[in-house]
Amino acid sequence: MVTLDLHHVASPAVRDLLHLVNHPDFERAQQQIERLGGCAEPVRLTGRTTTVDTTTGEVLRAYTSAEEPTGSLLTTCGNRRSSRCPACSRLYAADTYHLIRAGLSGGKTVPDTVRTHPRVFATLTAPSFGPVHNRPTTPGGDIRPCRCHQLHDSTDALLGTPLNPATYDYTGAVLFNAHASALWARFTIYLRRELAARLGLTQKAARAMLRISFAKVVEYQKRGLVHFHAVIRLDGPDGSTTPPPPSATVVVLTDQAVAAYVAKYATKSADASGTLDHALFCRPCQGRGATLLPHGTPLPCTACDGTGQALPLSRLAVARHVRQMIRTCWDLGRLPEFTGLKLWKWAHMLGFRGHFSTKSRRYSTTLGALRDARRTWRTEQARSHAGLPESDPTTTLVVGHWDYLGSGYSPGAALLAADVWHRKELDRQFAAEGGC
Ligand SMILES: [Zn+2]
Numbered sequence: 001m002v003t004l005d006l007h008h009v010a011s012p013a014v015r016d017l018l019h020l021v022n023h024p025d026f027e028r029a030q031q032q033i034e035r036l037g038g039c040a041e042p043v044r045l046t047g048r049t050t051t052v053d054t055t056t057g058e059v060l061r062a063y064t065s066a067e068e069p070t071g072s073l074l075t076t077c078g079n080r081r082s083s084r085c086p087a088c089s090r091l092y093a094a095d096t097y098h099l100i101r102a103g104l105s106g107g108k109t110v111p112d113t114v115r116t117h118p119r120v121f122a123t124l125t126a127p128s129f130g131p132v133h134n135r136p137t138t139p140g141g142d143i144r145p146c147r148c149h150q151l152h153d154s155t156d157a158l159l160g161t162p163l164n165p166a167t168y169d170y171t172g173a174v175l176f177n178a179h180a181s182a183l184w185a186r187f188t189i190y191l192r193r194e195l196a197a198r199l200g201l202t203q204k205a206a207r208a209m210l211r212i213s214f215a216k217v218v219e220y221q222k223r224g225l226v227h228f229h230a231v232i233r234l235d236g237p238d239g240s241t242t243p244p245p246p247s248a249t250v251v252v253l254t255d256q257a258v259a260a261y262v263a264k265y266a267t268k269s270a271d272a273s274g275t276l277d278h279a280l281f282c283r284p285c286q287g288r289g290a291t292l293l294p295h296g297t298p299l300p301c302t303a304c305d306g307t308g309q310a311l312p313l314s315r316l317a318v319a320r321h322v323r324q325m326i327r328t329c330w331d332l333g334r335l336p337e338f339t340g341l342k343l344w345k346w347a348h349m350l351g352f353r354g355h356f357s358t359k360s361r362r363y364s365t366t367l368g369a370l371r372d373a374r375r376t377w378r379t380e381q382a383r384s385h386a387g388l389p390e391s392d393p394t395t396t397l398v399v400g401h402w403d404y405l406g407s408g409y410s411p412g413a414a415l416l417a418a419d420v421w422h423r424k425e426l427d428r429q430f431a432a433e434g435g436c
Pocket residue numbers: 038039040041042076077078079085087088089
């Protein structure tokens with residue numbers, strides 16, 4: 001083995017990388033990183049799994065993380081935000097696309113006949129909380145000047161921000177975000193009621209012949225308000241497998257375009273509008289600014305000087321309008337009538353605390369099922385690579401015990417992971433530009 005003198009290498013990351021490359025197990029370490037597909041912050045686990053034949057009790061296979069070059073098993077972080085992990089967030093977007101697509105054209109356990117079911121693609125937008133800078137258009141499609149008399153460029157940071165921040169209804173805007181999920185739930189109830197009424201049926205009778213399935217994703221508008229893009233589909237009583245009554249009619253819509261449009265927001269939304277990807281409240285006092293002594297006397301929190309904020313809001317690197325939304329979350333969070341909205345906890349999301357993508361139970365497959373399918377495929381690949389016999393799921397049992405070690409790469413491994421991500425990105429761009 002070659003010994004390296006690395007003292008002259010200034011960069012610690014490069015030094016670590018050279019150590020790694022020189023390691024006898026380098027090839028396996030690289031394979032492990034390759035398998036993570038460029039995940040930025042993998043989770044390190046230690047533990048073992050044993051595959052047992054349940055009929056004979058024989059141990060067919062045993063795996064322990066001690067066999068790995070680093071002594072630990074790396075798994076993907078699964079983060080949905082591209083600011084945290086571009087690789088995992090793209091996988092999430094791809095899964096969301098397949099989930100929405102399956103509900104429109106079939107596939108992934110959804111029958112193809114689902115494409116004959118009537119469906120609507122709807123966007124549900126928040127009301128106005130005061131005039132904002134915008135790019136209005138003429139009926140001919142030309143851009144007209146804003147009310148401020150300027151012709152804004154499409155990238156102008158002023159777009160979506162209030163013309164007059166002093167009179168803008170920030171309270172209304174934050175409370176809208178905080179109630180958006182509840183409003184959606186109310187909308188689905190009213191929609192069911194309305195459809196039953198249109199069919200001249202009681203709700204119970206309508207349910208026996210018609211079911212409403214939906215998938216929706218959330219997007220932040222420039223003004224910092226959430227809105228929903230939804231696919232609403234009419235099914236028979238058992239969901240996607242049964243046709244709706246003939247009186248329900250079809251709206252023409254291309255499945256692929258809608259699925260792509262909706263899925264695009266699944267990750268885009270999580271980063272848009274200058275919202276932040278981490279909570280802003282002070283952890284030690286949970287945002288209260290004080291801890292309560294046993295007899296109820298408040299003791300000011302020393303970690304945040306009683307502000308309840310992990311970092312003073314004035315120091316957040318966000319646009320002024322976003323900062324004002326965050327500040328409003330803080331002010332409203334102090335009022336007893338809004339404690340249930342947990343506005344401190346969700347201030348970084350400008351008050352919104354729902355899920356980025358949701359669907360009704362019978363819309364199509366689930367994200368979990370897609371992940372399981374991928375895991376099964378990977379396990380199968382690993383098994384055949386190792387030349388191991390196929391195991392019958394009805395007679396085998398996998399027992400495992402795993403502990404969390406930490407997350408992230410060593411500095412050198414991070415360089416390798418960045419390279420994997422970069423290569424994947426180039427492949428993806430090449431494919432998008434019509435290569436093959
Ligand atoms: Zn990741």
